[in-house]
Amino acid sequence: MTWLTEWAAYLPQMMSGLSVSLLIAGVSIVAGYPLGLILSVMVSAKNTALRTLALAVVEVGRGAPALVILYLFYYGLPKFGIAFESITAACLALIWNSAAYSSEIMRAGIQSVGRGQLEASNALGLSQAHTFWRVIMPQGMRSAIPGLMGVAIQMFQGTSLAYAIAVPELMKSAYNIGSQDFNYLQIFTLAGLCYAAISMPATWITVFFEKRLARHA
Amino acid sequence: MDAFSAVLQGLPMTIVLTLSAFAIGIVGAVPLALGLSSSNILVGLASRLFVDLVRGVPIIVWLFLLKFGIQIGTFKFNPVGAAIVGLGVVSVAYLAEIYRGGLQAVPRGQGEAAHALGLTRGTTFYGVMVPQAFRIVSPSIATYLTGLLKDSSIASTIIVAEMVFQSQSFARQHPTIEGILPYILVGILYIVLSLPVAYLSRRLDSRMRKAVYA
Numbered sequence: 001m002t003w004l005t006e007w008a009a010y011l012p013q014m015m016s017g018l019s020v021s022l023l024i025a026g027v028s029i030v031a032g033y034p035l036g037l038i039l040s041v042m043v044s045a046k047n048t049a050l051r052t053l054a055l056a057v058v059e060v061g062r063g064a065p066a067l068v069i070l071y072l073f074y075y076g077l078p079k080f081g082i083a084f085e086s087i088t089a090a091c092l093a094l095i096w097n098s099a100a101y102s103s104e105i106m107r108a109g110i111q112s113v114g115r116g117q118l119e120a121s122n123a124l125g126l127s128q129a130h131t132f133w134r135v136i137m138p139q140g141m142r143s144a145i146p147g148l149m150g151v152a153i154q155m156f157q158g159t160s161l162a163y164a165i166a167v168p169e170l171m172k173s174a175y176n177i178g179s180q181d182f183n184y185l186q187i188f189t190l191a192g193l194c195y196a197a198i199s200m201p202a203t204w205i206t207v208f209f210e211k212r213l214a215r216h217a
Numbered sequence: 218m219d220a221f222s223a224v225l226q227g228l229p230m231t232i233v234l235t236l237s238a239f240a241i242g243i244v245g246a247v248p249l250a251l252g253l254s255s256s257n258i259l260v261g262l263a264s265r266l267f268v269d270l271v272r273g274v275p276i277i278v279w280l281f282l283l284k285f286g287i288q289i290g291t292f293k294f295n296p297v298g299a300a301i302v303g304l305g306v307v308s309v310a311y312l313a314e315i316y317r318g319g320l321q322a323v324p325r326g327q328g329e330a331a332h333a334l335g336l337t338r339g340t341t342f343y344g345v346m347v348p349q350a351f352r353i354v355s356p357s358i359a360t361y362l363t364g365l366l367k368d369s370s371i372a373s374t375i376i377v378a379e380m381v382f383q384s385q386s387f388a389r390q391h392p393t394i395e396g397i398l399p400y401i402l403v404g405i406l407y408i409v410l411s412l413p414v415a416y417l418s419r420r421l422d423s424r425m426r427k428a429v430y431a
Contacts, residue, residue, distance in 0.1 A: 063411060064404035065370040067381055072404070075388055076397035160275035164374050171277060178285065185286035192274040192282065199273035 007190050010177050017173030018194055020087070024169065025156040027091045032098025032155070033148065039103035040110065054103075061100025067161050069093040074165040090162035090169075094155055101151045109144030110136060146210040153202045157195060170194055220387055220398040224406060227383035230297075231410075234369040234379060237301045239362055242308025249309060250316035264313075271310035276371050279303040284375045300372035308365055315361060319354035320346060352425045359418030363411035370407075380406065 042054035061069070074089035084092065113136050121131040163171035174191035178184040252264030271279075283299035294302065323346050331341040373382035384399030 059408065060404060063408035065367040065407055067370045068400060068404045072400040076400045079394050079397045157275040160277045163277060188278055188282040188286050192278045195275055195278060196270055196273035200269050203269060203273065
């Protein structure tokens with residue numbers, strides 16, 4: 001009971017942190033997915049330079065830990081005279097992350113569209129652009145949906161890393177409250193529950209979509 | 218000391234964290250995967266809730282909970298212990314989900330055929346289902362291992378002296394342009410380290426395919 005009353009007292013402070021977390025996650029998704037789409041198209045481009053550049057962006061975004069990219073933006077770039085506010089650095093790092101992951105998922109989605117669709121469009125005399133945007137993309141993106149939802153959840157959880165560069169997100173609020181009264185167990189449990197309260201239902205919805213798509217495949 | 222040797226100083230700790238947590242996950246996920254595929258609804262639901270809860274909470278929260286929140290009598294986790302246990306618990310949940318998917322992907326006929334041949338339930342499970350499931354999930358396990366390698370970097374936030382922590386402290390001591398180097402080097406090093414895992418997984422996969430289909 002005491003835990004519940006304390007949690008109720010801490011919750012308003014945590015909510016301001018949670019709104020920052022949701023903002024960063026939202027930005028990284030809204031900016032990351034279109035970038036991911038561009039990257040996924042660039043990766044299959046005929047121009048070698050373009051393809052190599054896109055591949056490098058994707059491989060670093062997926063292969064290097066998010067924390068490293070975060071530090072690179074926040075501590076590294078100022079040494080070149082490019083300084084960001086901590087929240088901007090966090091957004092940029094997670095945009096890179098979400099663009100890299102989503103581009104791979106979208107590429108797989110586009111590749112999963114049967115060749116017959118392409119041949120049929122050709123036979124019907126549809127233009128290349130029309131084939132891509134109206135035939136391949138809608139089908140490819142449909143099968144990419146569960147994967148993209150998974151990335152969104154991953155990005156929301158990834159916002160917790162912004163704690164490391166003192167962004168006032170959920171984890172930072174929790175730490176601040178905890179260091180006042182040293183009741184870390186209660187406060188980090190509450191923080192974990194806040195994250196889980198969003199991630200768990202989101203995961204269940206993703207699984208639901210996956211099952212529905214599998215049924216119609 | 219140059220940036221590269223500074224980063225390399227953290228390499229053993231990164232490997233210790235990754236492999237210890239991976240070992241906990243590989244073993245601990247077995248009973249949990251059985252729980253997930255249990256026909257007992259209560260056991261199934263409890264396992265599902267545990268897996269989703271563990272995966273729904275970011276790793277940094279687990280690490281802080283263990284490092285700062287746990288005190289039983291005089292016992293407190295040291296940073297390395299908290300990192301290994303935290304990363305270990307998370308990998309138990311992720312690997313259990315991977316195992317469950319693999320067991321589910323083995324065609325039902327295999328179990329039925331084993332039953333028809335009069336094999337015991339134990340033999341059916343360990344001799345027929347598990348080997349096939351393992352072949353199905355080995356690429357996913359390798360992917361997870363490379364993910365875990367990257368996640369071990371989060372231990373730097375509870376002051377474990379792994380690669381990211383070392384690159385941080387080097388950067389702090391070198392406020393010049395040189396200070397950006399360790400971040401670039403450590404990023405490249407993570408990518409390079411995950412290459413052999415991907416290579417080994419591909420080899421293992423193709424060898425097992427031969428063993429099954431030849």
